[in-house]
Amino acid sequence: MKRILFYAPEDIRVEEAEVPTPAKGEIVIKNVVTLTCGTDVKTYKRGYRYEPPFTMGHEAAGVVHAIGEGVTKFKVGDKVVAHNSASCGKCYYCKKGQESMCVDLIQNQFKNGAYAEYQLVPKKIVELNTFLIPEGMSYKQAALLEPLACALYGTEMTNFDIGDTVCVNGCGPIGLMFIRMCYLRGARVIACDLSDERLQLAKKLGAVETINIKDVKDQAQAVRDLTEDKRGVDAAIEAAGLPEVWSIALDMARPGGEVLFFGGTKKGLTVPVDTTKVHYEQLTLKGVFHTTPRHVNAAFEMLKMNAISADDFVQNEYPIEDTEKAILEHASGKVIKNCIVFPE
Incomplete structure (x- = not known):
């Protein structure tokens, strides 16, 4: 599969990688769309707190490609959207209702980034923050889940x-x-x-x-x-x-x-x-930083209600090879968001 890796500021590359295999409780999504984000722009321009190389992208939607042992919530072929994070629910901050401060917060984009044809989704995100896309909702609409939750x-x-x-x-x-x-x-x-x-x-x-x-x-x-x-x-x-x-x-x-x-x-x-x-x-x-599971769930309901529309937020489409162009156009302010599209 093709995926984007960040190596250094203004240095991202398309590389070939093996399609991931889900472990117990995990799923693999074949992405249909991945949206650009301001965080991607910042990462591209100045890096992030993790040591490169790492993957990028966290606003995506697609189809379940494979499921791990014990997954009953989804099946192969389901249209789904997965949030990029999940909190542990056990630490001091989670118990205080401050899940964005979770000491064991999963941020999936830096290990299994969404600028990729296939994306592995960890068990905790599958359980807590992954949703079936209802009939009539576009992949682009569903992919707005993370920013709307924030x-x-x-x-x-x-x-x-x-x-x-x-x-x-x-x-x-x-x-x-x-x-x-x-x-x-x-x-x-x-x-x-x-x-x-x-x-x-x-x-x-x-x-x-x-x-x-x-x-x-x-x-x-x-x-x-x-x-x-x-x-x-x-x-x-x-x-x-x-x-x-x-x-x-x-x-x-x-x-x-x-x-x-x-x-x-x-x-x-x-x-x-x-x-x-x-x-x-x-x-x-x-x-205020990031979001919480409660707000992720609320955001998905708001998307189903069409409180916002992808027609207003998502402009141009690019193949994965043009991800850098899509991010730079986003950074220029000429568009709200761009979209990386993958063949279904």
């Missing part, structure tokens, strides 16, 4: 009430999903980005106000100007993964408001914080 988790972790104003900074795939989920939860959403095309989609997904940051001198003030008495937003969400946007988000929250940092930055970066502002304005600063 956006759902982040939205629920953000403290706002129905009718409150929320600003989402960054209208990439995750930012757009945040916009949609906040809108469905009853927020008045402001969207900030530097792409008119993405801001137009943000409006379609529920943003009532949009700001192209290229058109304003002070992004935080421009957001404040759209709130009553210019007091600032009830919650500011950072979904760009840039330290300067972390700082801007801090300046647009109202006294007593919250700032959610979801976009991961390059390792080792720091952001200055005005301690007087945080203290006297009683700001809540919150970091």
Whole structure:
């Protein structure tokens, strides 16, 4: 089979590998589609915390190719989507309901990445976070499971009430999903980005106000100007993964408001914080990473309800040999997501 391996920043290669054989409780999926992701872009540009070479890709859907001993939930030929992770359910953090902090969290993409014709899915993910694709749902729609689960988790972790104003900074795939989920939860959403095309989609997904940051001198003030008495937003969400946007988000929250940092930055970066502002304005600063099994299940239900549509999120199709081109086009901001397609 063909698969993508990461060797170093800006060095990914298509290599031949054996089709995996599932052990007890595991399954092998023959992928039909794999979507590009902002994490893939970051990995391609600067690597990851694991030592290369490692595999890549974590938003995929396909058909069960083989099942291991004891698997009864799925059979060969089933159309399925598997999330990229699973928590242990036993450690301190899992017992506290903070499964994204699990000390034994499986992140399958770095061992069995989805940029491959066949993908091995470990037992825990099979049991916890793999789903039958219902009739009428496309593979592309199903493959949106992981990012939507992350956006759902982040939205629920953000403290706002129905009718409150929320600003989402960054209208990439995750930012757009945040916009949609906040809108469905009853927020008045402001969207900030530097792409008119993405801001137009943000409006379609529920943003009532949009700001192209290229058109304003002070992004935080421009957001404040759209709130009553210019007091600032009830919650500011950072979904760009840039330290300067972390700082801007801090300046647009109202006294007593919250700032959610979801976009991961390059390792080792720091952001200055005005301690007087945080203290006297009683700001809540919150970091959120990844998602939980409960939100993965909720995301799959939302996909079945067509709360978001792959038609809005997935643009161009490429063969696996053009994965680098697909990732670079994603990085350019000209598309929301691209799709690697495999013959069925």
